[in-house]
Amino acid sequence: MNPERIAQFEKMAAADPTNEMAHFSLGNAYLQAGRFADSAQSFERCVSINADMSKAYQLGGEAMIKAGWEDKAVAFLEKGYTIAGTKGDRLPQQAIAKALESIGRKPPVLAEEAEVAERLRESGAFVCRRTGRPGTKLPGPPFRGTVGAWIGENISAETWRQWIGQGTKVINELRLDFTRERDQELYDQHMREYLGIDEDVMREIQSGTGAAPTA
Numbered sequence: 312m313n314p315e316r317i318a319q320f321e322k323m324a325a326a327d328p329t330n331e332m333a334h335f336s337l338g339n340a341y342l343q344a345g346r347f348a349d350s351a352q353s354f355e356r357c358v359s360i361n362a363d364m365s366k367a368y369q370l371g372g373e374a375m376i377k378a379g380w381e382d383k384a385v386a387f388l389e390k391g392y393t394i395a396g397t398k399g400d401r402l403p404q405q406a407i408a409k410a411l412e413s414i415g416r417k418p419p420v421l422a423e424e425a426e427v428a429e430r431l432r433e434s435g436a437f438v439c440r441r442t443g444r445p446g447t448k449l450p451g452p453p454f455r456g457t458v459g460a461w462i463g464e465n466i467s468a469e470t471w472r473q474w475i476g477q478g479t480k481v482i483n484e485l486r487l488d489f490t491r492e493r494d495q496e497l498y499d500q501h502m503r504e505y506l507g508i509d510e511d512v513m514r515e516i517q518s519g520t521g522a523a524p525t526a
Contacts, residue, residue: 316340323484324353331360332477332505333484335367339504342374350374355387363442365395365403366507372410381414392418398443402511439467441507446470458508461516466506474505 320337327333338353354371358364368391375384388407395404408418439446446467452459453471462471481487481501487494503509508516 317344319485323481324356326484327480328356329360330477330480330484331357331364331367332481332501334360335364335504336501338367338374339370342370347374347378348380351378351380351383358391363394363398365391365398365400365407366504366509367391368394369403369406369410372407376410376414384414385411385416388416389419399438399440400443400507402509403507406511437467439470440465441470441505442467457516458503458513461508461512462506470506474502477505478502 317337317340320333320340323330324333324337334353334357338350338357341347341350341353351371351374354367354374357367358371361367368387372384372388372391375381375387388411392404392407392411395401395407404418411418436445437448438444444467446469449463449466449468449471452463478498478501481498485494485497487498489495489498503513
């Protein structure tokens with residue numbers, strides 16, 4: 312990870328300590344740089360602000376394991392496993408289970424809330440893939456391309472509006488200039504992280520196998 316990128320995320324997190332995505336991006340940057348203890352602490356701050364970010368539990372737990380904090384990792388990962396199950400975030404849930412198994416632990420039995428979310432989907436309700444909650448389906452893709460199409464089918468209008476507000480913070484705090492390709496890529500990275508479009512989901516999108524909730 313480029314030290315300049317880490318410095319950008321550190322500045323963003325310091326400028327707005329309540330910005331969960333700043334802490335998420337910083338935690339991810341630290342993780343890629345091998346700074347596992349710093350990474351774990353950033354992910355802890357992230358979920359203290361937004362307790363529903365199952366991907367943050369996954370990456371934070373992995374960072375804790377690599378930092379040698381196995382007992383702390385177990386509690387963190389178990390909580391994340393339950394949240395991911397409740398939201399229907401199957402890919403982070405599966406990754407959390409693998410992380411637990413890597414240190415000789417089994418994932419917890421899911422609570423009843425996960426069954427409720429699944430029943431909502433089966434009933435035909437639109438459930439936002441990021442939040443795991445019922446919402447309003449977007450009238451169409453918010454922009455062109457396969458990622459835009461995926462967002463239109465999987466992300467609620469309410470979550471998309473929240474991202475627009477978050478995206479404005481990203482632009483202002485990082486002073487992005489969209490005439491520069493690197494700044495556009497950085498904005499897109501923040502958007503994907505906020506909406507839960509990680510590498511596994513990107514593979515789904517590119518292969519055309521990403522499941523969409525029913526409208």
